[in-house]
Amino acid sequence: LDSRLPLVIFLHALTPAAARDEFQEELVIRPLHSGDIYASFQFRTLWDTDFLQEGQKVSHYRLFPKSLGQVLSKFSVRELHISFSQGFWRTMQWGQPFIPSPPGAELWVWFHDTVSDVDGNWKELTNVLSGIFCASLNFIDLTNTVQPSASFKPLGLGNATDHRFLRYATLPREIVCTENLTPWKKLLPCGSKAGLAVLMKSEKLFHSSFHSQAVHIRPICQDEQCSSKAWELRQTLNVVFDLHTSGQGKKEWSLFKMFSRTLTEACPLASSSKVYVDITDNPELFELSPATPLLGQAVVLGDRRTYSVYDLSRAETFGQLRSFNLLLRDMLRPLLHAERYVAGFGLQTGEIHTVIYNNHPYRAFPVLLMDSVPWYLQLYIHTLTVTSKSRDNKPSYIHYQPAKDRHRPHLLEMLIQLPPHSMTEVTVQFERALLKWTEYTPDPNHGFYVGSSVVSALVPSMVAMRTNFTQDQPLFSSFVPVKEESSYFVRVYTEPLLVNLPTPDFSMPYNVICLTCTVVAVGYGSFYNLLTRTFQVDEPSPPLSKRLANLIRRIRGVPLLT
Amino acid sequence: MGLLSDPNRRKALTGLLTRLNTPICIVCYLAGIVWFMGLAFEPFTLRTYMSENAMGSTMVEERFSSGERALSLAKEFDAHKRQARGMPVEWLVKAMQSRGLEVFTQSFSRKLPFPDENKERYMVRGTNVYGILRAPRAPRTEALVITAPCSPGNTNNQAVALLLALAQYFRNQIYWAKDIIFLVNEHDLIGTQAWLEGYHHTNITGMEYSPLQGRAGSIQAALSLELSSDVITSLDLVLEGLNGQLPNLDLANLFYAFCQKLGVLCTIQGKLQRNDWDTAEGYTHAAQTMMLMVLKQACGRSWGDHGLFLRYHIEAASVRGINSFRHYKTDATTIGRLLEGMVRKLNNLLERLHQSYFFYLLPSLSRFVSIGYYMPAFGLLAVILLLRVSFPGLCHCFSVSLQPSSPGVLTVLTPVVISHLTGVALYLLPVHLQEMAVEHFPVSETEAVVLTAIAIYTAGLALPHNTQRLLSGEGTEQGWKVLKLTALLYLAVLLGCTALINFSLGFILAVTLVPITASITPHMPKALYAVVMVLLSPAFTILYCVFIYQELIEAPVSVSEGWMLFLSVISQGILDHALYGSLVYPLLALFIYPCWLMFWNILFWN
DSSP states (O other), rough: OOGGGGHHHHHHHHHHHHHHHHHEEEEEEOOOOOOEEEEEEEEEEOOOOOOTTTOOOOOOOSSSOOHHHHHHTTTTTTEEEEEEEEEEOOOOHHOSSOOOOEEEEEEEEOTTOSSSOOOHHHHHHHHHHHHTSSGGGGGOGGEEEEESSSOOOSSSSSOOOGGEEEEEETTTTOOOOOOHHHHHHHTTTTOOOTEEEEEEEEHHSSSSSSEEEEEEEEEEESTTTOSSSEEEEEEEEEEEEHHHTTTTTTTOOOOHHHHHHOOOOTTOOOOOEEEEEEEESSSSSOOOOOOOOOEEEEEEEEEEEEEEEEETTTTGGOOOOOOOOOOOOOOOOOOOOEEEEEEEEEEEEEEEEEEEEEEEESSEEEEEEEEEOOTTTEEEEEEEEEEEEEEEOOOEEEEEEEBBBBTTTTEEEEEEETTTTTEEEEEEEEOOOOTTTTTTTTTTTOOOOEEEEEEEEEOOOOOOOOOOTTTTSSSGGGGOOOSSSSSEEEEEOOOOHHHOOOOOSSHHHHHHEEEEHHHHHHHHHHHHHHSSOOOOOOOOOOHHHHHHHHHHHHHHOOOOOO | OHHHSSHHHHHHHHHHHHHHHHHHHHHHHHHHEEEEEEESSSSGGOOOOOOOOHSSSSOOOOOOHHHHHHHHHHHHHHHHHHHHHHHOOOHHHHHHTTTTTTTEEEEEEEEEEETTTTTTTTEEHHHHHHHHETTOOOOOOEEEEEEEEOOOOOTTTTHHHHHHHHHHHHTTOOOSSSEEEEEETTHHHHHHHHHHHTTTTOOOOEEEOOOOOOOOOOEEEEEEEESSSBBBSSSEEHHHHHHHHOOOOOHHHHHHHHHHHHTTEEETTTTTOSSTTSSSHHHHHHHHHHHHHHHHHHOOOSSSSSGGGGGOOOEEEEEEOOOSOOOOOOOHHHHHHHHHHHHHHTTTTTSOOOOOOSEEEETTTTTTHHHHHHHHHHHHHHHHHHHHHHHHHHHHHHHHHHHSSSTTTHHHHHHHHHHHHHHHHHHHHHHHHHHHHHHSSSOOOOHHHHHHHHHHHHHHHHHHHHHHHHOSSOHHHHHHHHHHHHHHHHHHHHHHHHOOOHHHHHHHHHHHHHHHHHHHHSOHHHHHHHHHHTTSSSSHHHHHHHHHHHHHHHHHHHHHHHHHHHHHHHHHHHHHHHOOOHHHHHHHHIIIIIHHHHHHHHOOOO
């Protein structure tokens, strides 16, 4: 009995700290105006520790995944945001997503300001994350990393503004599939064995119009007074299901149809486990089965929405969500929208057009546009024009970092004021560089990718936003901290670009051309030689006897023989 | 090259070339023609094969089955088209939206430089409607285009309907990796041009259009569909595009492969393939098919909506349904399946089509002549010009012309400048003087333009040698030699460059221009040679091409009809240049014609 005592004491000492770790899970289902279904999962793990303080060593993990915790402490990461998306979020059809992400992979990290070798840490970190998420993040190097000066501010605690500790990179070519989903699911405390994660069957998740999964880690306050800090890990997964393709034209859905699974229980480790169904747009024609007495309201992205709430921690909830019909209404245009394309033809020059729409009827607001363009598109920054309503719109802030060939990409950040109800066009011309032959990808004729540009803005809100910090807010409305009542923060990603560079024909005809050119060059050389050289008739050289005779005659001083 | 550096052997070689210059030139010319005609002979050609791995080995199963629905849609479309007296934009937008596409419209307007009498249009105003099928989980970086023109009258209803039916079917499939754009364009090529310029945000032809609202990244390939009957007997593939550009041969191979698979009769230049290559008829058939391709390519116009895509590095072809009196008929479902198969294979592409040939001639759909085989035919003709440069009389004046102080420079420069000024007049005046011409003569604008062009062309024959005589007095013996040397080198460079870009045009010009230019001197019987020169001038070349073309498509014309066709070809050439940026008219007016005038000058050298 005595021998067990220290253990009991030890457990007793540990429990209060560990009890403050917390796990919440949430699923939001939102029928979209295009007839598609948007399902957004969010899992939040709170870790009550502050290992960045000097001398504190962390070796105990309860809910927080150890693999990520070790990464955080080893590389002195202050904030980490990583997203993998397959597909493009169609803002004009679907509205704003809860958490936006560009096609491909995106990674941005704020390092702690004690880090001396940020680039070294960044390189190691990308390689480690590459292993954790089974993704090609190891392709991130200095040629596609930028340090945005204004677009990416920390979302968590702390007001770091020195962008030397920020690194941002995208891999627009990254293809996201099951092998990225599995390690992502393993980070959850219940894995995919219980709770909402049961629904994540990759066969169905990848049979969709859009798939995006993300991990966000940041330090936050535990309470309103911010007396204690905690690490927050948010894992989000957004899927848009195309009912047109899968539903044979019927606008009906159920959890089973979407995920080919039903919910059976909440994750036992979760302090809250909820399913929200957005019923704002169709209050009458709604037939949810089973019906729920709980209705909730949340202000998200400048709009007040009504939700039916199912609390999975209550036993009576279980059953299936079945068959309910939707009423389609005219779409409320998203207030901010951006797209991008390459103009022009031919393989020498081109022009990148970024079009930003402000659909607000009477409010102008500023946006931050960030463009990171690889070095092989040589931007002519003097051709940069910003026009709104066919008038020149001078950006109030421009941060431009020119590229260095083979070392770093172009970075262009601008603060542009968008007039109300307007279309703003940003154009810049570029020249396509001729790469060295070893620098071409294995499929050079596919083209080269240019990552999405990022538009960040504080968009005027239609309804008052809640600024007070409460714990019982749904997760989907609490990701970005709201600082003022009248506006909300939105980030919009444009589509990536696929640009063709001048490409030699790496095949037999290429060799033939090289060979022919050589032959032509040799032939031309001799012809040119013949045409330009002046020829003189050369006397045949005198025989040896004559030369000898002449030598003797020269010595004797008599006239020479001819 | 020791052979050439050695003075003795070199002397022997130049001696041989000088002595046998004329026979060698004649042999080269004949060899060039024979080589060219031999290209159509089957044993000398290669069998086509699919080079692109992504399209070759993958299996595709065609399941499109709503051909009947497409035909009823065609009737509905026809009714709406009649009601709207043009393109039923609203109906099309609704039809595409209900099929789950993102639909956008683009309006455009274009004032032609002068009325187009063939298509009866002057002030063109229209709308393009296009719907984008967004591929699931694709980042909007790549797209394929299927287009069908909304033509006036009863034509192409089935094409538009089949396009809609395909859109509906495609929308329910999950395997798309590239966005698919379904485009219905009004006013055929003008609509396509407006859409392409809008998509790429360029303006090269002065078109007015509204900017596009929806895009889908870089377009990888495009198919244009023309279909005017419920059933067809054969499908014709049209490849010739603007300025003689051709799509990658793999696109033709793809079409041929699916025609074989689905048992659809396929033709090129409207001619079926024959298997009896060893008979005279078989060879003639292949030669005719190839000649048709050469003529079509040489005229540098776009022979279908696809032709304008090629400028933007988008591989494109037109598929045209033909309904003749054969018994064997193909229904809309099969055509839909054929297109489905082609689009699915294009969807599988990992890179742009680039593996196969971009320069080729097709004597039939299953045989092709690559650039390596046809270029010698042109080379044999072009080498004549270079051989004539080394002609004894000409060789010596080369050193003279290098000295700037010699009178040779001015004697050469005057006719060169005057010829080119005539060329500039031929290029600019017809369109700009049309109003004046219409005021003074009882002709329509189109006739005015063409007749002005012919008038300037004829006036040019009188102008250069007379003015030259006024300016610099009597021409010397050395003067014409320097001029001929310059003109020969100029023509060689011109034809060489043209043939690299558009082999057919270069070859046809070489065939007519080389013999007379190589042999011309002022000491020949002037009247006889003047007639021969005029008969071999660029304008008459066009006239011959018109007659040969009519003969080849088995619609021979009388002389007066031929003349009318000739006039319309000239007006079409000028229009193509103004509307789509075809370069054949400026090439002929600004370079080939002045060059020919320089030789004309030599003939009348005094």
